[in-house]
Amino acid sequence: MSEKIRGGRSRRELKNGAGEVLRSPCPVACALDILGDRWTLLVIRDLLLGRSRFKDFAASPEGIPSNILSERLGRLLRHGLAEQVPAEDGTMRLGYRLTEKGRALGPVLRTLRDWGLKWEPSTEARMK
Amino acid sequence: MSEKIRGGRSRRELKNGAGEVLRSPCPVACALDILGDRWTLLVIRDLLLGRSRFKDFAASPEGIPSNILSERLGRLLRHGLAEQVPAEDGTMRLGYRLTEKGRALGPVLRTLRDWGLKWEPSTEARMK
DNA sequence: CAAATTACTTGCAAAAAACAAGTAAAATGA
DNA sequence: TCATTTTACTTGTTTTTTGCAAGTAATTTG
Numbered sequence: 414m415s416e417k418i419r420g421g422r423s424r425r426e427l428k429n430g431a432g433e434v435l436r437s438p439c440p441v442a443c444a445l446d447i448l449g450d451r452w453t454l455l456v457i458r459d460l461l462l463g464r465s466r467f468k469d470f471a472a473s474p475e476g477i478p479s480n481i482l483s484e485r486l487g488r489l490l491r492h493g494l495a496e497q498v499p500a501e502d503g504t505m506r507l508g509y510r511l512t513e514k515g516r517a518l519g520p521v522l523r524t525l526r527d528w529g530l531k532w533e534p535s536t537e538a539r540m541k
Numbered sequence: 542m543s544e545k546i547r548g549g550r551s552r553r554e555l556k557n558g559a560g561e562v563l564r565s566p567c568p569v570a571c572a573l574d575i576l577g578d579r580w581t582l583l584v585i586r587d588l589l590l591g592r593s594r595f596k597d598f599a600a601s602p603e604g605i606p607s608n609i610l611s612e613r614l615g616r617l618l619r620h621g622l623a624e625q626v627p628a629e630d631g632t633m634r635l636g637y638r639l640t641e642k643g644r645a646l647g648p649v650l651r652t653l654r655d656w657g658l659k660w661e662p663s664t665e666a667r668m669k
Numbered sequence: 670c671a672a673a674t675t676a677c678t679t680g681c682a683a684a685a686a687a688c689a690a691g692t693a694a695a696a697t698g699a
Numbered sequence: 700t701c702a703t704t705t706t707a708c709t710t711g712t713t714t715t716t717t718g719c720a721a722g723t724a725a726t727t728t729g
Contacts, residue, residue: 416601428663430660435663436602436603437600439665440653440665440700441583444661445653449577450578451574452686455567458569462571466708474565475567481687483709521652521656525569525573528572528645529572531643533571535556537567539567596675599676605721607678608679610677611677611715632727633725633727634676
């Protein structure tokens, strides 16, 4: 249950909300264990824009591969950033929706967007 | 110089500041092309905390592998987020320092940190 | 000047991502 | 109603990235 680290001290092995081992107690490192890849924050961007269906995410201009999208949606569910809900169009299909924890990433997405707009040429925003 | 996309329309192939092809004109996608992995933002965190030497980044508790650190520092230089400067301790060694473009990621790191602190248990901040 | 430190590079195995194709359930249309 | 299409994935394969272990050359320290 405890692990030796350099010097002979021991520490409790830290876990995140999904029970995975953390690299460190740093909140940035912990956030990146969930969000740190080229696709996850784009799916969250789409969810913040009101998109909710697999096909909607797949239709975004970046062209996420379907197996990656599938894996990322599962990860968002596991970590409690999103949940599944019946689609609003009266069909039997399911959609995805951000939880409060997921919606709380709004400020992160907005600061990232603002940075991109200011510092990378030829980008343009569609998010408020 | 132009590329066919679905429907026969063509578009200019977009590039970022380092001349790499963009997945889309979205500023978030463009930012993630540079920052979207498990390590880059941790190096920027360390730079924002005032660390400047290879060994300082390598000593962070997350334990970044040295070849990954090397590659990421090169990427930060290529994209103009960091620059090399003589170390302040009078030795012949070089250190790294954020440029204005790199320092402009401060708000992104702070919102990420705040999200981690609020939503992931057992994390604690060392960044102001 | 010998030993240690620093800042990397190289080689390799494992994991993840990309690409292509397939599938089963649900929806649509004739 | 029943064949066709769409949706939401899964499976298999190739390519790329990651992580670890070691090595190395240029400093720096004792």
